[in-house]
Amino acid sequence: MFSRSQAKAFFLIGTALCSFVFLGLTVDTFRQMPQLTNAHNLSPEVIKGKHLWDVNNCMGCHTLLGEGGYYAPELTKVYERRGPAFIKAMLTDPESMYPGRRKMQAYDLTEEEMDAFVAFFKWVGEMDLQGFPPKPQLLPVAVPAAGQGGIAETMAQPKVFNQMCVACHSMNGQGGMVGPALDNIGSKMTKAELIAWITDPKAVKPETTMPKLPLSEADVIELAAYLTLLKSPTSDPSIDQQEAK
Amino acid sequence: MNYRTQRIAYLFFATSLLLLSLQIVYGFIMAFAHSGYDVLHDIIPFHVARATHTNLLVMWLLSGFMGSAYFLIPEETQSEIYSEKLAFVQWLAYVLVGVTAIVGFHFHWWEGRKFLEIPRPLDYLVVIDVLLFVYNIGMTIWYGKKRTTTAVVLYAGLVSAALLYLPGMIPTDHQTADSYWRWWVVHLWVEGVWELILGGLLAFLLLKLTGMDREVVEKWLYVIVGLTFMSGILGTGHHYYFIGTPSYWLWIGGLFSALEPLAFLGMAVYAVVLAKKGGRRHPNQNALLWTVGCAIMSFIGAGFLGFAHTLPMVNRYTHGTLVTAMHGHLAFWGAYAMIVFGIISYAMPKLTGRKVYESPTAAFAFWSSNIGMVAMTAAFAVAGVTQVYLERKVGMDFLAVQEEVEVHFYGVILAALLFTSGIAAFIWDFIRYGLPKQERVEDVYGTDFIGA
Numbered sequence: 002m003f004s005r006s007q008a009k010a011f012f013l014i015g016t017a018l019c020s021f022v023f024l025g026l027t028v029d030t031f032r033q034m035p036q037l038t039n040a041h042n043l044s045p046e047v048i049k050g051k052h053l054w055d056v057n058n059c060m061g062c063h064t065l066l067g068e069g070g071y072y073a074p075e076l077t078k079v080y081e082r083r084g085p086a087f088i089k090a091m092l093t094d095p096e097s098m099y100p101g102r103r104k105m106q107a108y109d110l111t112e113e114e115m116d117a118f119v120a121f122f123k124w125v126g127e128m129d130l131q132g133f134p135p136k137p138q139l140l141p142v143a144v145p146a147a148g149q150g151g152i153a154e155t156m157a158q159p160k161v162f163n164q165m166c167v168a169c170h171s172m173n174g175q176g177g178m179v180g181p182a183l184d185n186i187g188s189k190m191t192k193a194e195l196i197a198w199i200t201d202p203k204a205v206k207p208e209t210t211m212p213k214l215p216l217s218e219a220d221v222i223e224l225a226a227y228l229t230l231l232k233s234p235t236s237d238p239s240i241d242q243q244e245a246k
Numbered sequence: 247m248n249y250r251t252q253r254i255a256y257l258f259f260a261t262s263l264l265l266l267s268l269q270i271v272y273g274f275i276m277a278f279a280h281s282g283y284d285v286l287h288d289i290i291p292f293h294v295a296r297a298t299h300t301n302l303l304v305m306w307l308l309s310g311f312m313g314s315a316y317f318l319i320p321e322e323t324q325s326e327i328y329s330e331k332l333a334f335v336q337w338l339a340y341v342l343v344g345v346t347a348i349v350g351f352h353f354h355w356w357e358g359r360k361f362l363e364i365p366r367p368l369d370y371l372v373v374i375d376v377l378l379f380v381y382n383i384g385m386t387i388w389y390g391k392k393r394t395t396t397a398v399v400l401y402a403g404l405v406s407a408a409l410l411y412l413p414g415m416i417p418t419d420h421q422t423a424d425s426y427w428r429w430w431v432v433h434l435w436v437e438g439v440w441e442l443i444l445g446g447l448l449a450f451l452l453l454k455l456t457g458m459d460r461e462v463v464e465k466w467l468y469v470i471v472g473l474t475f476m477s478g479i480l481g482t483g484h485h486y487y488f489i490g491t492p493s494y495w496l497w498i499g500g501l502f503s504a505l506e507p508l509a510f511l512g513m514a515v516y517a518v519v520l521a522k523k524g525g526r527r528h529p530n531q532n533a534l535l536w537t538v539g540c541a542i543m544s545f546i547g548a549g550f551l552g553f554a555h556t557l558p559m560v561n562r563y564t565h566g567t568l569v570t571a572m573h574g575h576l577a578f579w580g581a582y583a584m585i586v587f588g589i590i591s592y593a594m595p596k597l598t599g600r601k602v603y604e605s606p607t608a609a610f611a612f613w614s615s616n617i618g619m620v621a622m623t624a625a626f627a628v629a630g631v632t633q634v635y636l637e638r639k640v641g642m643d644f645l646a647v648q649e650e651v652e653v654h655f656y657g658v659i660l661a662a663l664l665f666t667s668g669i670a671a672f673i674w675d676f677i678r679y680g681l682p683k684q685e686r687v688e689d690v691y692g693t694d695f696i697g698a
């Protein structure tokens with residue numbers, strides 16, 4: 002067939018050629034990288050966040066860009082998914098947002114360090130990642146269909162709801178399972194009750210595990226307004242009447 | 247043993263098995279955490295356990311490779327190790343650096359980059375240590391009586407593995423660039439130069455155990471490592487799909503990495519055919535079992551399971567999920583753990599003069615570790631596929647999905663118990679062989695055909 006020296010030549014030439022192409026592509030990749038990753042946004046704060054990411058070995062539990070441990074949520078899009086307040090709450094006290102769940106390492110971070118993490122996650126989330134992470138296509142997150150309750154149901158879902166609340170609550174079968182599903186909450190609680198509850202759950206019910214979330218007053222009112230709209234058609238009209246007064 | 251200085255290999259093998267035992271302990275810690283019993287969280291949180299588990303893996307495999315080289319190079323070059331003292335110092339330094347790194351992880355002294363967690367100052371020590379090793383082996387080959395292809399391929403693998411450690415140390419503030427260089431170490435190791443080491447060790451074992459003609463064995467060795475590099479180098483692209491790199495990596499990485507299984511298929515066919523063709527029955531059937539087993543399992547773990555998630559349209563969904571953990575386990579086990587076990591099985595009777603080749607414990611070690619590992623891989627696979635489906639297709643929350651797959655980690659634990667019993671049997675056998683002795687154990691087929 003062929004001799005050992007021919008086989009050797011095949012090995013050497015093939016390897017040399019492939020290495021050469023690989024080096025060329027590496028040069029080109031580094032040429033294109035700044036644009037694909039918005040390197041102009043790489044502020045000192047972002048770099049500090051990257052540094053903190055490394056020294057704290059967050060990658061030991063989390064994946065970022067799909068690389069890391071498989072124990073904790075993928076964080077590439079965490080800025081978009083949860084927003085700064087949630088991220089900072091998580092880093093201040095990992096038990097706050099997910100009480101009694103799988104444990105995250107507790108860190109003793111300063112305010113600036115937490116801001117650096119937030120900036121870092123924002124920068125990572127804005128990279129061009131060729132479609133990763135994929136958008137789930139089977140049951141897309143949807144605001145409950147309007148037109149069943151009677152009142153003005155056209156209100157858009159507040160952004161903080163998707164960032165702060167779905168971690169523990171589900172809606173339409175999607176989201177967390179720490180707290181009860183909120184699909185029908187408008188039929189159970191009035192707007193005033195909701196405002197009181199969301200502002201400080203412990204004040205309403207001391208033994209509750211729902212944390213006091215870092216929300217502005219405007220956020221709370223917007224959330225409560227939105228939640229009161231979530232009711233099934235068969236809901237008890239008496240609450241509506243109370244609300245009307 | 248045939249050469250006095252081969253005895254140094256024993257130290258490396260013993261170290262290897264010790265580190266493996268520790269690695270398994272940390273594997274259990276993580277498997278329990280995954281199944282809802284993160285009881286050690288306050289002492290050994292998950293990220294500590296993970297860094298320790300994977301770094302111990304790399305350390306014991308490297309220790310096994312070094313031991314293999316110290317055993318094999320004298321046989322291939324027909325000469326003693328250049329400096330046994332240097333080999334001993336290099337072993338001691340390796341152990342010290344390794345222990346420091348592992349202890350350091352528990353005090354959060356690390357770099358936080360997956361697989362390359364060893365902190366920078368220790369990185370330099372690792373490099374120096376490996377340079378000493380490479381120097382020692384290099385001088386042995388240089389002054390040796392013979393220079394065989396097998397020895398040269400093995401040596402080329404060891405030297406390039408040392409060199410490829412360096413890109414992992416390039417400083418950068420950019421997450422994408424960091425990841426880019428990290429893969430030069432991680433990928434180009436396991437799907438590149440480590441395969442040279444694997445190929446060299448495999449060729450050596452097949453030569454010794456089957457008595458096949460060296461010309462034929464080494465010719466095919468070149469073809470296989472040629473296939474490895476021609477697919478594996480550009481195959482690095484399968485890690486550059488979604489990290490902020492240009493889109494051409496999707497098809498370049500996809501195409502070339504899809505060809506990588508060919509090299510593993512080549513190895514499997516090569517081992518099976520040579521073992522059959524050799525015809526003669528070497529008394530150390532146990533070593534042959536590990537050798538052929540290694541070639542087959544590496545094809546399944548690296549080749550088949552690697553292919554299963556390497557195409558970009560699949561990887562978009564499986565990237566960074568338990569599917570990767572499934573592949574990582576069987577690939578490392580089949581390709582690199584099993585070859586070290588093969589060399590140890592071949593070397594121990596020769597090193598110690600205890601000519602026991604087959605025993606019920608040895609058979610038990612092989613079968614239960616392999617069946618255990620395959621079952622563990624299967625449990626990871628079910629957990630992984632479920633995770634991909636619920637999280638990436640249905641859009642369920644990460645933690646909710648993790649609760650769904652908790653039960654599969656009971657499966658992981660059960661399988662890991664079976665696996666561990668096999669490893670325990672192997673270690674028990676290893677201890678029973680005793681320490682190296684200066685008794686010459688002739689090669690079954692003589693050393694005469696170590697020609698050319």
Ligand code: HEM
Binds near residue numbers: 269276296659666
């Ligand atoms: C026998 C008991 C073992 C158990 C219970 C176990 C369990 C685990 C677990 C739970 C993880 C973490 C996955 C995650 O990040 O969530 C892991 C990672 C890993 N283990 Fe093991 N393991 C064991 C043995 C081994 C052995 C023998 C090998 C090598 C031959 C190995 C190689 C790896 C590798 C390479 C990773 C990193 C995977 C990745 O990042 O994709 N493990 N192991």
Ligand code: HEM
Binds near residue numbers: 432552
């Ligand atoms: C013995 C050889 C191999 C070993 C030891 C091995 C091990 C591993 C490990 C440990 C990882 C996880 C790395 C990380 O996330 O940091 C990984 C990832 C991967 N491997 Fe392999 N592998 C081998 C061969 C292959 C082959 C031949 C293929 C393709 C045909 C392949 C395809 C992949 C892919 C696509 C990933 C990325 C998974 C993801 O996106 O999360 N591997 N491999």
Ligand SMILES: [Fe+2]
Binds near residue numbers: 433437481482484485
């Ligand atoms: Fe790879």
